Amino acid sequence: MHRFIVYSRQANQRLADLRGAHLVGSDGVAIRGEIELVDGEIRCTTKTRDPFGLSLLWPVERFGTVQLETTRLCVRDKPYLVNLELARHRLMRIILKREEWGLFDYPGMEVIAAEIDRARDLFVQALAVVDDPERAGPLADEALALALAAGEAMTLFHADIFLGRRCQSGGFSREFLGAAVGPACPPTVLNAQVRELLDFVRLPFVWRHVQPQEQVLQFDSSDAWVKACGEARKGIRGGPLLSFGVTAVPDWTYLWENDFDTILEYAREHVQRCLQRYSRQVSSWIVGSGLHAENVFPFNLEQVMQITRMAACLARDSVPRAQIVLDLTQPWGEYTAHSQRCIPPLLFADMAVQGGIPFDAFGLQLIFGLDSDGYHLRDLLQISTLLDKLVNFGKPLQVTAVAVPASPGNGGGQWRQPWSPQTQADWLVAFCEVALSKPFVESVCLQALTDDADNIIPSGGLLASDGSSKPALGRLLEFRRRLLSGSAK
DSSP: OEEEEOOOTTTTGGGGOOTTOEEEOGGGOEEOOEEEEETTEEEEEOSOOSOBEEEEEEEETTTEEEEEEOOOBOOOSSOEEHHHHHHHHHHHHHHHHHHHTTOTTOTTOHHHHHHHHHHHHHHHHHHHTTTOHHHHHHHHHHHHHHHHHHHHHHHHHHHHHHHHHHHHTTTTSSOOEEEEOOTTOOGGGOOHHHHHHOSEEEEOOOHHHHOSBTTBOOOHHHHHHHHHHHHHTOEEEEOOSBOBSTTTSOGGGGGGTTOHHHHHHHHHHHHHHHHHHTTTTOSEEEEEESTTTOBSSOOOHHHHHHHHHHHHHHHHHHOTTSEEEEEEOSTTOGGGGTOSSOOOHHHHHHHHHHTTOOOSEEEEEEEOEESSTTOSOOOHHHHHHHHHHHGGGSSOEEEEEEEOOSSSOOEEOEESBSOOHHHHHHHHHHHHHHHHTSTTEEEEEESOSBOOTTSSSTTOSSBOTTSOBOHHHHHHHHHHHHHHTTOOO
């Protein structure tokens, strides 16, 4: 058992709940265990004998509320001070990335390096008085706040260097920025600003919407968008074709929920139907999304890989010139702490590569700001680190969906201040700087062009539900113009 005590200036306000709390083992993989509040302590138990850490949504003064984790800790009788362990882990991450990125003694890093040193010194002071939480707690909190701010500043500094290099080498001559549209989004929102901003539009082809009843097909919305994109000379990307989350699967398929072969055949028909109908217009297909994470049917590991292979092979045979993408969702894998049937995202990625499934790129969804496991906010250093991990699979990467709220009160964390249209704009520009600075990231696609109550993040669009522009649209347009002009600044 791990025991954590929590220092808080506000009478243990941080212990009011344990939103997002789960245990993490080696390589940050979530593991199953029990977490409870007992006598003012966080107590964690798991069956593993290996060191493990605690991850939870944590408020940090001047920075916001983000999902953070402690270092991997050994079991001991004495409780740990969670404030101190969160600061320890963040400083360790900064040191490792600073070395990996070659930023020790790099010209221009002086101010950021000084802040990292301040955070380290405060951590050392807290460590010296760890037996007195009333003294160690404030020092650890300040160390963590400084470390988070310095870590993001370092991430953006590194991104600025490589974004400039990519601009100079002509790395933005191809499609690199797009947005997804839902069935309720009309093509009339393609105004002049939107057309200038977007290189491509992603059409989801959600099975539930395309085939709401077994004998009923609905392609009217997709046909309208295909026509509008053709007239606007915008590229079209399709998918995900298959996703087995509750919002993606038609109700009528539940009749065969225990008959994998029948579900497989119906899924094959849906994929084939969409590929054949739009083979000439769509240049890239997300054949599967979140197959490792969300599954309303009792598929086992072998069946998940079988249906993934079916969709990829069918796309390769039907549209051999199109790009085929496998989509990773909830990429930190929090869901594996609660479900035995799901596959950790990086394990799924490795199995897809090693198993010889024919696909060209990984997709990645980064959706934050919802009070649900997998959607709690991560800071830019964590995001950049994840992107660097995925390059190890030897495939290019596309960010297929990114979103944060434009309104407060979502409960999934906040960045620097409560979410607002301006904060959303600031975060999206910072994210695009980080993501597109990676030479292996081919493109970024916004999760939704317009706000919609049916979206995962209802206020996450670039346009309000009435079609009016939000600050994010203008800010991203300025960012795009800078990149195309050959300047990252």
